[in-house]
Amino acid sequence: MSPDVSTDAALCAPGPDEKSARLAALIERVSRRDARAFEALYRASAPSLFGLAVRVTRTTESAEEVLQDGFIKIWRFAGSYDPAKASPSTWMSSIVKNQALDYLRRNPYAGVYVEELDERLTASDAEPDLSHEFSLDAERLSFYLGRLAPVQRQAIALAYFRGQSQSEIANTLDAPIGTVKTWISRGLESLRRMAEARHAPPRGGLY
Incomplete structure (x- = not known):
């Protein structure tokens, strides 16, 4: 054999x-x-x-x-x-x-390709994302994101630009899912306040 x-x-x-x-x-x-x-x-x-x-x-x-x-x-x-x-x-x-x-x-945007981030922020035919939600152009949205706490910025970037679920983000950042939910909700609330302040009239009621 x-x-x-x-x-x-x-x-x-x-x-x-x-x-x-x-x-x-x-x-x-x-x-x-x-x-x-x-x-x-x-x-x-x-x-x-x-x-x-x-x-x-x-x-x-x-x-x-x-x-x-x-x-x-x-x-x-x-x-x-x-x-x-x-x-x-x-x-x-x-x-x-x-x-x-x-x-x-x-690193706030680590884990999200720079090219992908740019494409998602600037694409006019993309599905509704952060820029549409807050009626902001890509440059201003990037500036506002930069003012968030790093953990909020990272969680939002992974959720919106990488498309990760909250459980996936929790695994990526090695954090409890409840903490991730808090980071995202507080980050979005901060973005909303910044966007509203931008559109608010100056004192005196005139634009």
């Missing part, structure tokens, strides 16, 4: 346990400030961690920054890794995901 080539290939390929053991060994060496081990750890795990960063931040530029910061933390805190609590991949993914979420909180 001829040998099963696919079975032989599977036996030769490293299994999940073997890969985890190798990564754990590299992290242990990194904890002792082994630069070569750090390079090997980066080569082995960077592609998948970069993919995770892209899924959260939605842009390659943001993901590159997140990945760099994530590996700095991996280098610094390698000594805290406990293989009994998590696999190496899970531990590193948690670090990178937290970095990505921190990035989103720091």
